[in-house]
Amino acid sequence: MRAAVVVFPGTWSDGDCIWALQQVGIESRRVWHRETHIEPDEIVVLPGGFSYGDYLRTGAIARFSPIMPAVRAHAEAGGLVIGICNGFQILCEAGLLPGVLMRNESLQFRCSDAYLVPANSTSPFTSSLDPARGYLMPVSHGEGRYFADDATVAMLEDTGRVAFRYGNLDGSVTPDANPNGSRNNIAGILNERGNVLGMMPHPERACEPLLGNTDGNAIWLSVLDSLGVRL
Amino acid sequence: MTTYLAHINVMLRPLVNDPQGLAVRDGLHALGFEHVGAVRVGKRVEVTLDATSHTSAEEQVAQMCQRLLANGVIEDFEFTVSEVAKA
Numbered sequence: 001m002r003a004a005v006v007v008f009p010g011t012w013s014d015g016d017c018i019w020a021l022q023q024v025g026i027e028s029r030r031v032w033h034r035e036t037h038i039e040p041d042e043i044v045v046l047p048g049g050f051s052y053g054d055y056l057r058t059g060a061i062a063r064f065s066p067i068m069p070a071v072r073a074h075a076e077a078g079g080l081v082i083g084i085c086n087g088f089q090i091l092c093e094a095g096l097l098p099g100v101l102m103r104n105e106s107l108q109f110r111c112s113d114a115y116l117v118p119a120n121s122t123s124p125f126t127s128s129l130d131p132a133r134g135y136l137m138p139v140s141h142g143e144g145r146y147f148a149d150d151a152t153v154a155m156l157e158d159t160g161r162v163a164f165r166y167g168n169l170d171g172s173v174t175p176d177a178n179p180n181g182s183r184n185n186i187a188g189i190l191n192e193r194g195n196v197l198g199m200m201p202h203p204e205r206a207c208e209p210l211l212g213n214t215d216g217n218a219i220w221l222s223v224l225d226s227l228g229v230r231l
Numbered sequence: 232m233t234t235y236l237a238h239i240n241v242m243l244r245p246l247v248n249d250p251q252g253l254a255v256r257d258g259l260h261a262l263g264f265e266h267v268g269a270v271r272v273g274k275r276v277e278v279t280l281d282a283t284s285h286t287s288a289e290e291q292v293a294q295m296c297q298r299l300l301a302n303g304v305i306e307d308f309e310f311t312v313s314e315v316a317k318a
Contacts, residue, residue: 057302093302100304105250147247147305181248 046087105181
């Protein structure tokens, strides 16, 4: 499997994602947003950053980039897509995931570590994670407050589409662990088929011992495991 | 074709929590405007466009709002369209 790491004007985390994927043996290619082709066996990565300067709303302009129809087709065909931070915002604006990421409740940019507690055990991204513990990953965003109406949040909860919640090392989920005011402490969600994941925290920044944290690799390793790849 | 100017207001829906508005309200209170009640912050967008009629201009602006300028999950929009006087 190879990764297609999409670069929009203003994307800044593509290098980190490529580096992190290398740590688990996944080779990447950078895909400029004006390209129009994704290979069927690629995992599409929409990295963090400030695409188009976050003009109008975060992710609102990036969704019109020429690569996005290919990303949509890839998702509809069952291909894997992960959007991290700004990538999550883009997936929501593009309608590939429901809801929206709003200004943090504190109005402050949050740059800190957070524990992510897996809330789904069936998707490729989460199936080998331990739902009884938190995975430490950095958050770095000003607009990460997940919001959707009551019916949509209830639907996500009832269908197992909440991928991660902000919580604690012991797997508990408490209001004080929520860095941005997201509804139900939601840190990441899945599409209906479970092949598209959007998440605000940055697994690619928790990828090697030199950084003091390798918890982020668990997501990539879960993907590999689900595809039957043994390291 | 006639040139029209649209004034578009995009506001968070009433039920959506608006921390920016709360912060501005607190600032106004701190300045001594203690009778200020609710404050909500939105966006104003101005668009000039050429259209064959006033109705056509309105239809186009509504499409712009629905497809890009407002996010229907959290935002409502309203607009006025007026003919631009020829120079």
